[in-house]
Amino acid sequence: MKKVSYYYDNHFKIGDVNENLYSSFIEHLGRAVYSGIYEPGHEKADEDGFRTDAMEVIKDLKLGLVRYPGGNFVSNYDWKDGIGPKENRPKRMEFAWSSVETNQFGIDDFCRWAKKAGIEPMIAVNLGTGSVKSAAELVEYCNHPGGTYWSDLRIKNGSKEPYNIKYWCLGNEMEGTWQAGHLSAEDYAKKACEAAKLMKWVDKDIKLVACGSSYEMLPTYMDWDRIVLKELYPYVDYISTHNYNMNTNQGTSNFLASYKQLDDHIKNTERVLDYVKAKNKEEKDIKICLDEWNVWNFQDIKLDSLDDLQGLTTFEVTSAEKWEEAPAILEEKYSLLDALTVGGLAITLINNADRVKIACLAQLINVIAPITTQRNGGVLKQSTYYPFSMVSNYGRGTVLKPSVNGASYKCDFGELPLVEAATVYDKESDEIRVFALNCNQDEDTELDLQFNGFGDRKISKQFVLSGDDLELRNTFESPDNVTVKEKDLSNCDGTKVVLPKLSWNVLIIK
Known part of the structure; x- marks a missing residue:
């Protein structure tokens, strides 16, 4: 043997695990929201339409944060469509995933759900098609006690006390050409600086996450971080990065070793942070927010070439037609091998706990997720639920x-x-x-x-x-x-x- x-x-320690290392992500994508966490009329839905059976399974994960509402979705989303009386909320074309968004679930609904689930929200603002003023108004709506237009509207909509949301993401994957309102690094830095400034004018205590390089295949990988951090370093507390691992016939050994690829990916972000800190003569440390990670095998996405991944063409989702409401898309069926690989990735997160302080398993329910629900039916723990649950429950300390x-x-x-x-x-x-x-x-x-x-x-x-x-x-x-x-x-x-x-x-x- x-x-x-x-x-x-x-005497030899890496660092302390932050409670937010075990976080997750819910996007308005497929059935993550509708018939995932929210399904009015379900036999186990509460008075707000939240599925209590799904909530109980989620509570067992002991999550820190849940990132919302996207993801690619956020870059063409107007948060104002999702507030107020539900009968007055508009249906919109959702460009990122070619679906119809009913807006029956919005920021108030999410914050109420998060409170019931014992989870802290992390909210992403639209820095694609959205304005910096709209981002600041969302902070006002959520965090200001009252006496102004947006905070009073929150009170009118049923939430007297402010949500006091601490963590805010300055957009999503803005370096990607697949993103609505895609920006160059220089243009993103300018827009994100202005958004950060206005958002902190509204609430000086919030923590901000800048968009970092998402994927190694992009020609701007790491250069994006360097350019963005040069301008944004004084304004932000975290820089994000994303990492998905795919089993694409590379063999069991290589797929299982995805933990090493993730470790290299994290180390690259660390190197850029250290470079900019020294170059700019900064004193504070910016931490890493790995706000999307998982195994994603693209089981229902047709890829003709890598151009599809780079936004030069469009994804073809094989499990739904265009412009459906909450279509059952990206619902990966995870295997034992996938679960072993997710367990390896979680090991890498723990071993980088000194620099990675937030990590969001993407996503939480139905969409590339450890939990699956049936419409009008039950809840299933997928194979990947178990390693994530075990690290969240046992992986805390030094x-x-x-x-x-x-x-x-x-x-x-x-x-x-x-x-x-x-x-x-x-x-x-x-x-x-x-x-x-x-x-x-x-x-x-x-x-x-x-x-x-x-x-x-x-x-x-x-x-x-x-x-x-x-x-x-x-x-x-x-x-x-x-x-x-x-x-x-x-x-x-x-x-x-x-x-x-x-x-x-x-x-x-x-």
Whole structure:
């Protein structure tokens, strides 16, 4: 049996996990809102039309933030269409996803839902087709106590107390030509600076997220961040980046190793931040907001060429016609292999907790999501729900920095340890929690954990996500095909443990 050893010392730490590292995202896209979190008339809908069955499953994730309302959607969205009496709200063509937006759910509805779900909102403003004044007016509507036009209108619409939204995104993927109102880096920096200025005039305490480079395939990758940060650095608190991993016949090893690609992607953003901080002689640190990440296999998008991804042509969604209301699109059916990969990506997030302070799994429900609902029906936890739930529930505390030795494997990202792990120490419970992905496809692997400065330790629990069929998926008929199971530790030797081949594990060490 091959062996990998991780050595830890209580003096060597990466950083503390921010509660917002485990956040998510809801866009007006497909069925994320309509029949996802909101379905008036459903037998389990509350007085506001919110699906309580979906809400209970979401609460178990213990999310920090939920980003809203987009995404590509936000760049051609007028938030004023979604307020006031619902019978007066207009139906609009939604250009990003070729759908019809009914506006039956808007900013007031989202804030009420978030409060009930125990979640803090993170709101994106339209810096594509929208104006900087409209962005500031939205802050006024949400955060000002009263006595002005927009704050009084919020009160009239049923919310006497302000929402006091702290986190605001200055647009979405504005470097992409697929974005409505796409801007160059220079033009975005100018517009975002003005928006930031006005928004902070309304509420000086808000935290702002600048649009960073989204995807490595773009010719502006990293240059965009450098140009934008040169102007925006004093105004913002975070810079965003996005990262999706796709299983496109590159082989199991390379797909599982997506955690390394994400790590490289995050490190690139760090390098630009460090460069601009030094170049501009800035004192504050800007943190990273990975406000979209997930496995996305494009199961119902037809791609003729990479031009489709670069906005030079249009996506062809195969599961819906144009101009439908809340069409069932981008509803990925996630496999065990997808779940293992998501678990690996979560390990990378933990290991970058010193710089990544916000990370939003995109998305939360129905659309490339860990949760699926049926219209007028039930709720399903997809395979990817389980690794995300486990890191959110157990992955809080101080991240320890390891020294790693042992067996390795080769892939397109280089030579990597057979076991990729992240480890946190939770001082309150005095527990060490280890998240470990065994990439060995042939046999089980022994993981030897050694801790210096933590006293005597023993693995008390091992949760395992694994199986013989990597293509196995959860369905409404068989909802437990893929789930996390607790393993018998009767043969465990202290802090040595056997990880099943191709498995994602959580180890609780007391």
